[in-house]
Amino acid sequence: MTIEKTFIKDLVVINPSIFEDSRGYFFEAYNQAKFHENGIMYNFIQDNQSFSTKGVIRGLHLQINPFAQAKLVRVLAGEILDVAVDLRKNSPTYGKHFSVILSAENKKQLMVPHGFAHGFSVLSETASVMYKVDQLYHKESERGIRYDDPSLAIDWQVDTNEVIVSEKDIILPGFDQIDWEF
DSSP states (O other), rough: OEEEOOOSSSSSEEEEEOOOEEEEEOOEEEEEEHHHHOOOOOOOOOOEEEEETTTTTEEEEOOOTTOOOOOOEOOOOOSSEEEEOOOOTSSTTOOOOOEEEEEEOOOOOOEOOOTEEEEEEEEEEEEEEEEESSSSOOOGEEEOTTOOTTTOOOSSSSOOOGBBBHHHHOOOOOOGOOOOOO
């Protein structure tokens, strides 16, 4: 397993060591000791899974303190563009986003720490996404930012005519309307 740093502090891509032979493949998707050796110190307490079709954009979602969630995201089937937006006001990358293609084929994972909004778009016909969280869902702490906010200028790599967004996500505020502290 290798940990690939991004230009945003604490946001990393996990590249598993994959062992392949005539039977197929094997890899460790999560190993707490190896994560801790690399300074990734979360205690994951729940796994979530979603299934979506091509063009779906889920996000940008988060929970505010004290219920902020760290997420370890991976794809079980298909391909997504995974996006994290830095919302830590004291960070030099505040308001910047990072995106990476996660797929069943490349087996990469994105470690999204506290203080980030998270979302993804489905690039394949369908995609099954699984992510670990270190905090339970807390409805009153749930927040979000509109996926198409012009100040973030995220290229979701989905044709605008094919975008599918939930009613809940379409009414989220823009980046300039948020006032959350991390």
